Amino acid sequence: MNNVPEGILCSQTNEWVLEEGNDIFSIGLSDIYVEKMGDIVFVELPEVNQHYKKDEAFATIESVKNAYEIFMPISGRVVEINENLINSPELINEDAFASWLIKIKADDFQNESQGLLDYDDYRDEVQ
Numbered sequence: 001m002n003n004v005p006e007g008i009l010c011s012q013t014n015e016w017v018l019e020e021g022n023d024i025f026s027i028g029l030s031d032i033y034v035e036k037m038g039d040i041v042f043v044e045l046p047e048v049n050q051h052y053k054k055d056e057a058f059a060t061i062e063s064v065k066n067a068y069e070i071f072m073p074i075s076g077r078v079v080e081i082n083e084n085l086i087n088s089p090e091l092i093n094e095d096a097f098a099s100w101l102i103k104i105k106a107d108d109f110q111n112e113s114q115g116l117l118d119y120d121d122y123r124d125e126v127q
Contacts, residue, residue, distance in 0.1 A: 004031075005097055009113060010122035011073035013055075016097070017116060023109065026100035027073060029061070032126055034096040038065040043089040045081040045101060052076065052104075054112050059101055061089075074112040076104035 009017045014033035018026045034040070042062035052058045052072040059070040080103040085091055092099040106112075117125065 003097065004119045008097070008119050009073075009116035010119060011071070011116055012125075013071045013073070014126070015071060015073045016119075017073045017113070018100075019109075020103065023106045024079060024103055025074065025076070025106050025109065026103050028100040029070065029092060029096055030122065030126075031096040032123060034092055037061065037063040037068060039063055040089045040092045043085045043092070043101070045086065046078050048078050048081060050078045052078070061092075070101065072104075073116060074104070074109055075107040077107075078102050079105050 005018055007019060010030055011017070014030045016028050016030050020026055040061055040063045044060040046052070046058050050058070052075065054072055054075045056072050057069040058072050061068045061070055082100055082102065085099060085101065
């Protein structure tokens with residue numbers, strides 16, 4: 001199992017959120033979800049400055065098994081995408097927590113984070 005960063009929160013749809021400071025948050029996929037997906041072969045990420053509402057699809061991930069839509073765990077504007085994943089999507093399989101997909105400037109993390117789970121609760125719920 002990957003090392004789980006302290007303070008990480010997970011959504012019911014298997015995305016994780018990690019506060020970087022100044023209302024900036026990294027968003028990625030949980031290790032448990034990545035393992036179920038199988039080998040990831042393609043990642044389509046949004047444009048920088050795109051704005052997404054909570055629960056809106058923002059990315060597509062394709063594995064050898066299927067294609068998956070990835071959903072926003074909190075609302076915000078994309079400030080950075082992980083360019084490394086475009087040419088090397090398999091990095092997500094190697095370490096799901098190091099392979100963030102996007103970084104966003106959150107709209108209202110305080111209110112929207114209420115439905116997120118800490119990692120241990122998330123793991124207990126999905127396994």
